Amino acid sequence: MTEQRFKRMKDLPSTHLLGTGTPMCSGCGGLEALHQIYDVLGDKTVFVNAAGCMTLLSVYPFTPFRGSWLYTAMASAPAGAQGVRDALDILAQQGRMPAQDDLGVVVLTGDGSAYGMGLSATSAAMDRNLDFIYICYDNEGYGNTGQQASSATPHAALTATSGGSRGYPGYKKDLFGIWAAHRPAYVATVIGSEPLDLARKIEKAREMKGSRMIIALAPCPTGWDYDPKDSVEVGRLAVKTGVWPLKEYIDGKVVHTRVPRERAPVEDYLQLQGRFGHLFAPQKNTALLEEIQARVDTYWAGVEPQRPAS
């Protein structure tokens, strides 16, 4: 690994590559993360996209990307990445493409594809150790169709398909764990509200070969029902409360890159979001709040005290 490129906030890229004026919702936490990711990856990339909110980034004849883009389908973006990667390698090998025309291949999908429909194609891409970066922007539901529950939806969240008094009955799937079980080159969680942590991880991923898998929690004002101006705050609280652990899997080990010394109560995070409003009004659902807090506590109890990676 080269000397760390991003020591402090002022080391982050000051030129921004992703164009503005996209049709994403205001306050989109996914777009916030993508801006930062693209700045680190650079424009010699081809994004291979699956059906989701970000499919609307490139609508004929406009694109916010300076590099390339290929929309595939909901289930098979990693297979699209396989085809592009292999074809670029073949062209280079045959001398039909100069080395400087090579591209980094980056899959871009939402949680609906990553956690569900596209999981088989993703698993197989890691089996083949496909040389690519996978970015999942995880807004914890089928956001583009109006926030129906997906297997990334957290327990008790109200969605368009789980509107009952207890919200979504299931528990958010551990995609990080599933991906790590494939032993790919790299797995990391990031969030746009922690730009330094994000930039370090993306830079690390960029310099590696093989399958590099990133899940970005994407606070979603539209789907989570909060004021778009609070997106950064919601993201910070997701980390401070320990709801969204920042971690990475590398060389067979999981390392937490940010261990909150004192975790804020999950209530601080939940009460900002309308999707959890039923936990607080008309009366506080203490039992359910305690259950959610206990799950977070249990997770962190299993994390050995670690020094954050420098």
Next chain:
Amino acid sequence: MTPKLLSGNAAAAWGARLAGVDYIPAFPITPQTEIIETLGSWIDSGDMPGRMVTLESEHSMLTAAGAAAATGVRVFSATSSQGLLYAMEMLYTVAGWRAPFVLVNVSRGLSAPITLEADHNDILAARDSGFLQLHCADCQEVLDSVLLAYRLAEDPAIRLPVLVNLDGFYLSFTREPVDLPDEEAVSRFLPPFDAGEIRFSASAPQSQAVAVLGGGPYSYFRYETHLAACNGVAVYEQIAAEFASTFGRERGALEQYRCDDAELVFYMVGSFATKAREAVDRLRDAGQKVGLVRPRLLRPFPLGPVEEALKGKQAVIVIDQNLSMGQGGILHTELLAALYGKPGAPPVVTSFIGGLGGRDISAEEFYHMVTVTRQAIASGTVPPPRLLYTAGELREIRKLQAVAMVERQETAPARGTAAGKEAAHD
């Protein structure tokens, strides 16, 4: 040169090898598997350059195929039946990308009930996808069609993927003498794929397959694809003429067998047309003026050549090795649409369904179809589509049903009520 004994699957693999394909995304399915195994063994032994990768499904296989073609390499893949349908979303998608490559389909009846042998409901399910289609009747044609398909797919006036169809078992596992064309002649006929500017490259970034908003732009791109497919009739005839002068084999949009003075013609696709040829010969021996018209090119539909070939005939006997539930034969429907109102169109077009799931069509049945059709000409009344099935076959299925019934009756008490269970223990 000496012909080599090759199965249809091996002929398809030879077609890909001679075409110098760069990339083969694969997924196994009976009866296609021999194609990818053969290509895999050649790549492993170094007999063939190229890269093969096994995906986890046909849906992913087609995605990888389209993506690689969109990046600028020559791509080959193969599937069958359930696999083709599993990939169906991507068939439409990659055709919309205008990604040129060749996909071989080894026809096999669709589930349910699940089976292994051939009919054409699989390939015809892809009829409206934007893939062009070539249908083969023998193993030599399989090899030749793969080469023709690349020329067609990569033609700048077309730029669409092409499906080459061969029948499972009847061709896939049947060895026939096949002439392997000379490699140099093939490379003259089929130069390397030049993707031009439509590919991914850092120095020339581009977006492919982006979304559109509204019916206006959507319709425009769909119409463009349709018109490009339509160009395929003239382009194919030109390519086939070049093929004939290079390799000495006629591969026009239609095979016309003993049609010149025919009063009645059979109209069908695929390997069972070789049985029709034999029936035509026997009927000719008996003094009946019968011929055969067999489209090799089914998409684009070769309207002009079909109209011309059938003009002035008394009747057409359409044999569909497929069944559109609640409608009948797909070729029959298409042919009626093509001929309606055309001057000189045959007044009688009869419809027969046969060969589903590999069921044979016997010589007697071909003769029977002619008899039925002659009756229709005489009476002026065209009978409804007939589902070919013999009394013998009905007797066999009745026997199977009787066995099933006995099995059910014998096992029913044991798995039925509590009383039944007790009785079974007695």
